Amino acid sequence: MLIVQKFGGTSVGSAERIKAVARRCLATQRQGHRVAVIVSAMSGETNRLLALAREISPEPNERELDVIASTGEQVTVGLLALAIQAEGGNAISLLGHQVRILTDSAFARARIREVDVHAITDAFAQDRIVVIAGFQGVNKGGNITTLGRGGSDTSAVAVAAALKADVCEIYTDVDGVYTADPNVVPSARKIARISYEEMLELASLGAKVLQIRSVEFGMKYGVPIHVRSSFNDNEGTWVVPEDKAMESVVVSGVTETRAEAKITMVGISDAAGIQARVFRPLAEAGIVVDVIVQASSSEGHTDLTFTLPKGDLKRARDLLAKHCGDICPADRIRSEENLSKVSVVGVGMRSHAGVALKMFEILARENIRIQLISTSEIKISCVIDTKYSELAVRALHDGFELGTVRA
């Protein structure tokens, strides 16, 4: 088989950890597989480099920031190649521009356009383990780019896609993807198989173990992703194309995001273009709005409600006061902090009626007031007071019987 393995910053955080990774790569190769390894910077290193840059310049140019930040992974690939050699293996490191991983020119958040596999397959032909720098690429002008935080996951899946690898293994410090956060729900269970679509919706669980863009990439190219622990050999969670068996499971997991805030603009005009006028200044300020709900209009007036990160609330209120005073005077802008969004996710929802009703009933049974509701094809989210959110997650996990072993 052709196996791509990816190790994050904590897995390569010290010389000892790097040696452990080397032994794992070698063990895989000795089972008869071809192995390409993608690694991140040693934990803490990227932050150290960015802090250096900020010491020089408060608003550093992103091209130069990428030149600096990409050195973290460059050091790790060299060290891991040395560690594999020290264990008697044959390895070579390749940087983004050596592979080459061609990206667009959006420095600091580049997107991969193409992965040239020749250097990798040449190295395979010499029985080498190929150690590839994650997070980095090169644009067509030869400038170094980086893919944004967590980009090494995307590097790994993109390399796996280009190589038509049998599997892309993402090694992390947890065992896999769980039905809920095990710290909140003791009965949370590791999910054995999950579809790409569900994984995308489980973002708030998955973000800890898998960058969202890597899942999109996996879905687009059909790369089986295996999220597993770098501390043991247990099977983790397979992220794969949806299949029939998955549909029988109505809900795959329960997620929760905290530190949300809510703004309601009461009784604003229902004229065309109002929403754009409200959200343009927020978008330009880089404020990410999540759930948007607009109550049905009566006599040309409506209420517009949306959620946003709590930390952005004051800035958002100031921007609205400055730019939208004519649409909605300050005394009709209401806001609330300390909210959480709890969601249930599952591809089975598409073919099972009454999932939303069941969610509302479970929350009602606990006397939890639902402030906002938003749904997608495979997800239902409710915004509630944060003080109830752990209770809500546990109640939903029990109510949908997620602790029970899945078929």
Next chain:
Amino acid sequence: MLIVQKFGGTSVGSAERIKAVARRCLATQRQGHRVAVIVSAMSGETNRLLALAREISPEPNERELDVIASTGEQVTVGLLALAIQAEGGNAISLLGHQVRILTDSAFARARIREVDVHAITDAFAQDRIVVIAGFQGVNKGGNITTLGRGGSDTSAVAVAAALKADVCEIYTDVDGVYTADPNVVPSARKIARISYEEMLELASLGAKVLQIRSVEFGMKYGVPIHVRSSFNDNEGTWVVPEDKAMESVVVSGVTETRAEAKITMVGISDAAGIQARVFRPLAEAGIVVDVIVQASSSEGHTDLTFTLPKGDLKRARDLLAKHCGDICPADRIRSEENLSKVSVVGVGMRSHAGVALKMFEILARENIRIQLISTSEIKISCVIDTKYSELAVRALHDGFELGTVRA
């Protein structure tokens, strides 16, 4: 003018120092010059990286070592470009493979073959200061190489040669090249102009401020090198082609190297090939032999004497005992430690008779015994007891009137 500036590790050792370098580059550009800057890694960084590599592997592969070590300069170019931008300037960083600086494939000690100037001149056309990573290059397979310790000087002179720069300025923490070590000789004087040949011979003075290979490069391509302080705007030392005026100065400087040892093999056979048999095991063990003197043979026997670093003496004696017992039994191998080599250097020697005699007379006047003599066209070296070496340097400096301002 087109000016290449090179700043070493201590000159870019902190954010504050990097900002100071940025201001100097900008000041030069604002005088109407085109500026390319070559920088080293921040002081201590290369050692930190190599220590990391050794923690992983006691004998690290040199290709991977270069991948790791080259990140030091990569961070500095990014930071300096940011610093220039923060001061309102226009700058772009270029790595070895981006310039590109093509080298041979001798990892860790690569030699520059060719510098492509297109990326640099393109950036000049956009009024940019070009910040180039020193110490690193790329071989024709696209692998990263490094030039060996102090290689950034060579990078700077090579870039200056390729650009046909008007001057290559080497910024350092001293004012220039001195007639002797000012710590030993208080009356030592900064040399205003010196020829490449003299600079090469003044290695032990020059090594502190200028890598020898960079001088060879400068000589080969006729690049004027200006060694000067990064702390002030004073004129430093110009290293330039020899001219008529220089010949009138008989001696340019006095140098001293300590921690030498001497081995004498007494009464060995004068047969052909004996020297090769003696020096082959030493060379294979990486022991660098300096001065070699063979007394004239009498009746087929001769004495062979050579100097080597004191730290290699024991190893050398063991090797000779093992490999050359038939040529010279152990009881006829004499050795001595705690020796110094003092030298006077000057292109004027070629046209002035009696310089050697004057040197011997000065040493004799101080009752200093000369143990070995070696001469080149523009240098005379005497090996003496280390306890007299400071006295010797001072006496020679005075005797040749080096404290007097040069024409």
